Amino acid sequence: MAIRVYPYVGPADIKAMVAASPAGTALTDLDALARWHASQSSDERDEPFTYVVGLDGVMRVAPRRSEHVACAGGASVLAADEIAFRDEPWSAVSVSNQSTGYCPDVTCWPSVAAALDRLGVGRPAGFTTEIPFRRCTACAEINTVRDGDLVCVFCDADLPAAWNIRPRTPPPAWGT
Numbered sequence: 001m002a003i004r005v006y007p008y009v010g011p012a013d014i015k016a017m018v019a020a021s022p023a024g025t026a027l028t029d030l031d032a033l034a035r036w037h038a039s040q041s042s043d044e045r046d047e048p049f050t051y052v053v054g055l056d057g058v059m060r061v062a063p064r065r066s067e068h069v070a071c072a073g074g075a076s077v078l079a080a081d082e083i084a085f086r087d088e089p090w091s092a093v094s095v096s097n098q099s100t101g102y103c104p105d106v107t108c109w110p111s112v113a114a115a116l117d118r119l120g121v122g123r124p125a126g127f128t129t130e131i132p133f134r135r136c137t138a139c140a141e142i143n144t145v146r147d148g149d150l151v152c153v154f155c156d157a158d159l160p161a162a163w164n165i166r167p168r169t170p171p172p173a174w175g176t
């Protein structure tokens with residue numbers, strides 16, 4: 001399956017608000033992960049971190065309160081959400097795909113796996129929490145599908161069987 005690129009699909013005001021924020025720390029090797037992890041407060045280390053996998057295949061991380069779009073430096077991603085690490089040896093104990101800023105499909109796991117494998121970080125066989133995203137074709141709201149229930153929580157319409165989140169088409173300009 002071809003690797004899918006996920007552009008930001010969240011609210012424009014959040015993207016604008018974080019435009020000046022620093023991007024996440026690029027985990028280019030295991031030392032980078034160890035240094036970055038050690039620099040986080042113990043409170044931060046007790047929680048999962050925000051992550052994105054950039055188009056270069058490199059994972060970037062930031063404290064949990066960070067917006068994914070800030071972590072990504074405003075760019076499109078291959079995967080995004082939260083990850084928790086354990087040391088000795090380094091491994092990812094939990095990874096999820098519930099980024100409402102990017103709504104990556106559950107099929108983005110290979111991008112996460114490749115980024116962790118390249119670092120030499122142990123990992124689970126797949127997302128530990130897997131969230132299917134669907135945009136309702138009736139009301140256009142984005143749903144997170146729970147328990148395989150393909151019904152829109154906003155309008156009760158049936159949701160599509162396959163992932164279908166793309167940026168909203170900009171509204172047509174009225175008059176000029």
Ligand SMILES: [Zn+2]
Pocket residue numbers: 136137138139140141152153154155156157
């Ligand atoms: Zn709906």
